[in-house]
Amino acid sequence: VNKRLKKGKKMEERDRKSVVDSGIVDRATTIEEQRRLCLDYYDGWREADQTEFVELLLAKMSHYQHGRINAFLVPMMKRDFVGALPQKGLDHIAEHILSYLDAYSLCQCELVCHEWYRVIQDGFLWKKLIEQKVRTDGVWKGLAERRGWVRNLFRSANFRDPAAYRTLYPRIIGDIASMEENWKGGRHQLTRIQCRSETSKGVYCLQYDDDKIISGLRDNTIKVWNKASLECKKILKGHTGSVLCLQYNERMIVSGSSDSTVRVWDIESGDMVNKIIHHCEAVLHLRFQNGMMVTCSKDRTIAVWDMRSPADITLRRVLVGHRAAVNVVDFDDKYVVSASGDRTIKVWRTESCEFVRTLHGHRRGIACLQYRDNLVVSGSSDNTIRLWDISCGACLRTLEGHEELVRCIRFDSKRIVSGAYDGTIKVWDLKAALDPRSPSSSLCVRTLVEHSGRVFRLQFDDFQIVSSSHDDTILIWDFLNAPDTDGGQMEQTRPVVKSADIDTDDVADDQSMID
Numbered sequence: 001v002n003k004r005l006k007k008g009k010k011m012e013e014r015d016r017k018s019v020v021d022s023g024i025v026d027r028a029t030t031i032e033e034q035r036r037l038c039l040d041y042y043d044g045w046r047e048a049d050q051t052e053f054v055e056l057l058l059a060k061m062s063h064y065q066h067g068r069i070n071a072f073l074v075p076m077m078k079r080d081f082v083g084a085l086p087q088k089g090l091d092h093i094a095e096h097i098l099s100y101l102d103a104y105s106l107c108q109c110e111l112v113c114h115e116w117y118r119v120i121q122d123g124f125l126w127k128k129l130i131e132q133k134v135r136t137d138g139v140w141k142g143l144a145e146r147r148g149w150v151r152n153l154f155r156s157a158n159f160r161d162p163a164a165y166r167t168l169y170p171r172i173i174g175d176i177a178s179m180e181e182n183w184k185g186g187r188h189q190l191t192r193i194q195c196r197s198e199t200s201k202g203v204y205c206l207q208y209d210d211d212k213i214i215s216g217l218r219d220n221t222i223k224v225w226n227k228a229s230l231e232c233k234k235i236l237k238g239h240t241g242s243v244l245c246l247q248y249n250e251r252m253i254v255s256g257s258s259d260s261t262v263r264v265w266d267i268e269s270g271d272m273v274n275k276i277i278h279h280c281e282a283v284l285h286l287r288f289q290n291g292m293m294v295t296c297s298k299d300r301t302i303a304v305w306d307m308r309s310p311a312d313i314t315l316r317r318v319l320v321g322h323r324a325a326v327n328v329v330d331f332d333d334k335y336v337v338s339a340s341g342d343r344t345i346k347v348w349r350t351e352s353c354e355f356v357r358t359l360h361g362h363r364r365g366i367a368c369l370q371y372r373d374n375l376v377v378s379g380s381s382d383n384t385i386r387l388w389d390i391s392c393g394a395c396l397r398t399l400e401g402h403e404e405l406v407r408c409i410r411f412d413s414k415r416i417v418s419g420a421y422d423g424t425i426k427v428w429d430l431k432a433a434l435d436p437r438s439p440s441s442s443l444c445v446r447t448l449v450e451h452s453g454r455v456f457r458l459q460f461d462d463f464q465i466v467s468s469s470h471d472d473t474i475l476i477w478d479f480l481n482a483p484d485t486d487g488g489q490m491e492q493t494r495p496v497v498k499s500a501d502i503d504t505d506d507v508a509d510d511q512s513m514i515d
Helices: 002-021 027-043 047-060 063-077 081-087 091-098 103-110 114-122 125-136 138-147 163-185 505-514
Strands: 188-194 203-208 212-217 222-226 232-236 243-248 252-257 261-266 272-277 283-289 292-297 302-309 312-319 326-331 335-340 344-349 355-360 366-372 375-380 384-389 394-400 406-411 415-420 424-429 444-449 455-460 464-469 473-478 489-493
Touching (some): 081 114, 091 114, 103 114, 103 125, 138 163, 163 444, 212 243, 243 283, 252 283, 292 326, 302 335, 326 366, 335 366, 344 366, 375 415, 384 406
Parallel strands (some): 188 489, 203 455, 283 326
Antiparallel strands (some): 188 473, 212 222, 222 232, 252 261, 261 272, 283 292, 292 302, 302 312, 326 335, 366 375, 375 384, 384 394, 406 415, 455 464, 464 473
């Protein structure tokens, strides 16, 4: 019986094989059985053996097969971490990851799904993005303070609806874009302060911050103005000549005068705390920072001072070399830069006071300059502005447009602003000026005309220009709150007090120092 059973099984297997070989059984059934058998073997292996086996299979595949495998794997490798993390109670991790995105990417993430939108809103990520901008960008910081929305930042969210920050962001972008267009179009709100000098008319110098403007006048006084109300809050008296230059910080005001003295004043009380007698002629300009002060004079010298306190200021070194009045100085921790009526700019090392080089190019005396980040911008009696590379002394560009002496100049990372004896203020594109391919016609962005006399001094920031003039006024040119009309302006002013005709003797003397 056993022999018959064995013989029957052999015949059954032989018959089955012959049927398969003849194609009667579906081939797919055989492949399916083989695949199942392979998977059974695969499941029984260790993970390392499984990986090695798959690598061997991939090595035997064609490029087309690799593409198919890749298309299959890519979706498997993706994970919705933003949706998965909150399910595990890790919302804060998802919020932290998304907080590194910029505004465009954050907008795109909001469109992915409802869960992503919820995480962004609940995490106040738009608020955090605005706070980051305010911390790192001066324009955003200034705008936050001026528009008042800074009070909704850097604390627990004041808006019940987090979407309020989402709508605030494009409004801020719109404000910045509008302000830039106002600079280009010359649209501004004008505020006029009438200084009402009792004797000689003219405002020679100024400095301002968000709360106040401090000005030095030809009538020998220093006046402190409330920037919001335009009222004169304090008058400092002591100089016996015109106040030609000043600078202040949170503790003190330092001023220089045609009476040849430098005086130091307590900024809160207005009391004079120090009087420095060194120069034998008018002190034309001064700068101080980080415990050091530099003054320059009509006597052709530059004095370098150590400032330990407002009452303790001692002479460190006298720099000589100019052959005419030294009209302006500026410095940082590397160089001291001076400009003179002798038509030259001289560069000295700050630490050692060692002379470095002379910059030649202006055809007449130099009235003003600013030095920052290896760039010097100077204005001259030859009616031009020049840009210099201080490291090599090369003149990078000459700007032409003013019709008279360029008396004051300032620049930042985007623009140069200059004021001249022709009564105009010009705004120049700094980036274009530094590009030798830019045509000269594209450099002057706008000419502003409001002063009725020579422009003596100006300062500016991203939002405004503050300028002073021989016409005894201080003008605030506000480009953030400009009217919406093309080329229009809106003016605020204090009552105008009629005064006698301006005496020009001092201004003529000022011209001779520069020439």
